[in-house]
Amino acid sequence: MTTTLTLIQPDDWHIHLRDGDALATTVPHAAGSFNRVICMPNLVPPVKTTEQAMAYRERILDALMASDLAQARKDAFDPRMVLYLTDHTTSDDIRAAVASGVVSAVKLYPAGATTNSADGVTDIKGRYSIFETMQEIGLPLLVHGEVTHSEIDIFDREKRFLDDVLSDIITHFPTLKVVCEHITTADAADFVLAQANNVAATITPQHLLFNRNHLLVGGVKPHYYCLPILKRQSHQQRLLEVATSGNPKFFLGTDSAPHATHTKESACGCAGCYSAVHALPLYAAAFEQMNALDKLENFASVYGANFYGLPVNTSTITLIKQAQTVPSHYDYLGDKTLTPLLAGTEIDWQVVS
Ligand code: LMR
Ligand code: ZN
Ligand code: ZN
Numbered sequence: 001m002t003t004t005l006t007l008i009q010p011d012d013w014h015i016h017l018r019d020g021d022a023l024a025t026t027v028p029h030a031a032g033s034f035n036r037v038i039c040m041p042n043l044v045p046p047v048k049t050t051e052q053a054m055a056y057r058e059r060i061l062d063a064l065m066a067s068d069l070a071q072a073r074k075d076a077f078d079p080r081m082v083l084y085l086t087d088h089t090t091s092d093d094i095r096a097a098v099a100s101g102v103v104s105a106v107k108l109y110p111a112g113a114t115t116n117s118a119d120g121v122t123d124i125k126g127r128y129s130i131f132e133t134m135q136e137i138g139l140p141l142l143v144h145g146e147v148t149h150s151e152i153d154i155f156d157r158e159k160r161f162l163d164d165v166l167s168d169i170i171t172h173f174p175t176l177k178v179v180c181e182h183i184t185t186a187d188a189a190d191f192v193l194a195q196a197n198n199v200a201a202t203i204t205p206q207h208l209l210f211n212r213n214h215l216l217v218g219g220v221k222p223h224y225y226c227l228p229i230l231k232r233q234s235h236q237q238r239l240l241e242v243a244t245s246g247n248p249k250f251f252l253g254t255d256s257a258p259h260a261t262h263t264k265e266s267a268c269g270c271a272g273c274y275s276a277v278h279a280l281p282l283y284a285a286a287f288e289q290m291n292a293l294d295k296l297e298n299f300a301s302v303y304g305a306n307f308y309g310l311p312v313n314t315s316t317i318t319l320i321k322q323a324q325t326v327p328s329h330y331d332y333l334g335d336k337t338l339t340p341l342l343a344g345t346e347i348d349w350q351v352v353s
Contacts, residue, residue: 202253
């Protein structure tokens, strides 16, 4: 039985660090495990311009420097910025972003799909000239893949996006790099498998470990509530299969998404699971469940870098199979708290160095 796992240092290709005082908590947590992190741009206001992206990166680095992380982790941490696509983004905005060297991707939020997506795209076909430019430059399009019409069932929103929206984008832009972020269904897994190698997907720890029973049976559990919502067990099983299959189209993206505890434990609770600190032990548990710990390193540390055209990291991280209890909460935003995924429960793996 494997009890020690040494992996090439992983990267997180989908994380929310938020802004302002939140960075004092989220940045050292992310930098504890990951080198490159793709920082989602759904701030208030969103990161819509290169100038905003550069300023955001500086705020993240300031929080890193102010933290008490080991110097080696500070040196290794490399936050990468994403431009938030709106109905008004121009091709010149895209070219300027690439020229700056700090923007690694563009994010498509259908307006209203998730947290701070109100400024997202309302007319996706109206954005095709932008996709043309991105295809030409080779800049990846990251997609929160859910339709938003109120009459579409929440459990069907991802599949409908693939069928009604993404298929058409891919038909028109067959070499555009696309990442289907945080996929949650067998439909999405099979959709990605059916495309060429320029279409990939990230998978979160919660969508590998849980299904909608965890969210709903015995009462609604707000800390399992994220978007896209957890689906039925057969979808979870398919995600486990593709994540552990050794196919380079599937790689790590935690979607660690902090929301202060009181905003989740409320009648209209926020969507998002905070997993940055324990993400690797959680992924290890999922891979172990599939008897596929040997596939974890490529998923966590190699395939994403390859997709983004970056070298793999040269440092390593070590996990051991020894139980630990996830803290009940972290301090957040001064006087608030942040409840992590699986707060207060025992998990099997831990990061030791
Ligand atoms: C998402 O990816 O849709 C969520 O993580 C959004 C968020 O910012 O909480
Ligand atoms: Zn999303
Ligand atoms: Zn997200």
